[in-house]
Amino acid sequence: MSRLLLTGVVALFLASWTPTVVAAQETEPQVPHYQLNRADEDYRYLKDPARRTDFWDPVKYLPLNREGDWYLSLGGELRERYEFFENYNWREQPQDSGYSLQRYFLHADLHLGERVRLFGQLQSSLEYGRSGGPRPGVDRNQLDLHQGFLDLDLVRDPQRTVTLRTGRQELSFGSQRLVSVREGPNVRQSFDGFRIMYRAGGLALDGLATRPVQSNRYTFDDPTNHNQALWGAYSVVALPERTRTSLDLYYLGLYKKQAVFDQGSARETRHSIGTRIWRSAKPLDYNFEFLYQWGSFGDGSIRAWTAASDTGYWLEGLPTTPRLALKADVASGDRDPNNRNLETFNPLFPKGAYFSENGLIGPSNFINLNPSAEFHLPQRVILSINWDFFWRESIQDGIYNNSVVLVRSGRTSSARYIGSQPQLQCEWNVQRHLSLVGIYAHFLAGPFLRESGPGRDVDYLTTWVTYKF
Template sequence: MRRLAPRGRTVRPLLVAGLLTSGYTWAQAPRNPPSPPPFKVLRAEEDYRYLRAPDAPRAPLDGMKYLPLTREGTVFLSLGGDVRQRVEFYRHPDWAETPTANTAWLQRYMLHGDLWLWDRARVFLQLKSGWTLWRYGGPGPLDEDRLDVHQAFVEIRPWEHADEGLQVRLGRQELQFGSARLVSAREGPNVRLAFDGVRTRLRAHRWDVSAFAAWPVATEPGVFDDGPVRTRGFWGLYAVHPLPVLPGANVDLYYLGTSNELARYAQGEGREQRHSFGTRWWGTSGSWDYNLEAVLQVGRFSGAPLLAWTVASDTGFTLQNLPLSPRLGLMADIASGDRDAGDPSLQTFNPLFPRGSYFGEIGILGPYNFMDLHPVLRLHPTRTLVLTAEWTGFWRQSVADGLYGPSGVLVRPPNGSNSRWVGHQVNFTATWDIGRYVRLYATASRFFTGTFLRSTGPARNVDFLQAEVALRF
């Protein structure tokens, strides 16, 4: 067992120093301050220029969000951070007999500073520190990164007016688009994902268009040792626009290109270049909400043609007039698998850089070669407490292809089984926001193995429990 606690304490003085520099204490906070905008998942997308106005809504610790460095306040510094403490427990992880149980304590610390220069430029720096204790066999590949630069970029804003403008961002940065099915900052795992590259974003005439070219940043466990993965390229164009003919409706149109010198599938490994063309239709209509997405992928794998696809849907209805405001939802997804391992052409869909907890925090399966049906019930006992109950059934789309984990690693080859039925999973979660800064989260899951797993290797049912507390400021 690795003992990392003494070194893990090195990040705590940084957090204390960040709070002391805020210039605002809890005792100074008004009793009932107006509500400012909520924090965002991508902290670099927050904009605190509204705090220049004397009557702007303020909350405790907002003194650290706007620290003017000039008399006019057009040059200012904004500070913030995230702390997450998570304990998780697995019984029979990866369906195996041993270890019977596996417990881990995951710690995440992130601090950032955002320097705004006359509304025309920004310099953003974010440090990260991730630690894992007690994990059987040691930390996993996304469990630990003791100290590193997570984001460091310069952003130029040559033109900006109201809700329109042009941004050019150069350096290490997070990327996330749409519903995070294909491009995500990877919030679920202990260490988030960033990219080294350039991104331009144009907002005009109700269009929001981003173009980018980047390399993913590798997660290394040491100190300041992360760097771009030069064997994997990533570029693309992503556009979002509301549909005027359908109030509340929006459409995403995108192209995402990737290259990978070391791609691996059940068929084998080789060089891959993949082009993804997709669209997403999403929005609300009365009590209904919907999110429909389709992607076609073409390219080459080991010199042979590549053709893959996926269709995903998430539709729900909220009974707003009933107690607890229940939302009844149904997700149904399918992604292609390889039809013949002996044929050099490849049909396995690649989700590129998806969120790490695609099918829940249990994190057993990834969105490759699968079909799923996923009904959801969501309840709101209070405005800040959300309870969710879910059931998910999993099938293989192609019996000639295997099962893949969230990171794309092949976790179970096809082994000649003709069964599509992988298993099913139940999941219960509770999320409670305590004020503006603290969130409590708990989940309990069980995965029941199906015919394919029982006929191809270890097939113990998997139990998973997780509890976390997150502080954001």
């Protein structure tokens, strides 16, 4: 609990240290929000001295020539987090007394005119006190180059831009169901390779050929993972303005030299084609996604699929402007572990907190219903409550985590129901730079978990403070 106290002390200190920033946020609504991928930010608006109102503005735009089109932008982030599990993985692992996770980012964004850009970002992720030590690949990475790429604008005019990005970079598409920066875990995901980006009016089209970066624990030891590859194309099209709806169409390819499922392990080449239709405008918002996969798994073939939905309605006339929502998702599982063909859906590189920050269950071989309610309180506080219900789509397959690692084999139980999880989350956006989050979840183990191994209920508590500049 000392780590939890430290998190609160740090938050109070940062809130008191930057009082002028709150005023700037209130008087300058045009100041942009920080992006999930910090490389997506643009500070050219600070060329106008009248718009430099924030404490950090002097380092966000450092002109290097008289015209101001050569400039350097600096930024960073720190996150202090505490996590506690009671019966982690339903008591398959030893009990611990809680642990802390720290993450630091520092980046530099150099623009050499309108067509050339260099971006570099360091990441340091630390773990203290976890029983059994840090989880591989997601908890600890002392210091490494997280992003380092060159952007060349091949075409730039008022109607369209074409940009070639080469080097180490974060990738994120759509709802991050398939390709994500993996924000939830302590160590984020990046890729080495090429990306070409076309932008014209309401159309965004990206092509990519990459390999994931292998996250190791120590200093500057993260190589390209040559045992895996990700390639494809992703497009976003804005439909007629009156609909306030957009359409995503995409193809993504995945190669793994050694993939492991409940059926066994083998070389995997998987192709995914999908579509997403979404609307974020109030009062009715929605997000529907449908995807089909095919390819090869060893000597067998792959046939898998998923369908996902998130529908919400805002009660704008009521206090706290509640949003009531229902998510309904399903992803295929393997039909016969003794058959060489594979039907288990692979979510590729999904967001780390797909269903919950505790990451107990990932999006393979599942059926999920999740009703929720979200309330917007004074002082930028958002309170949300939801209740997840989980079933196996195929009772011949096991359950997996977010990294498509088998958590529990399906060979010892014919039960379909996995369990349910109520969760309460409170998010306080203190001001533009500072936010605090607290989450409590309780997983109620169902028949499948109790019959296939340890099946204790799980309690999960986490809280973190994030400061960005």
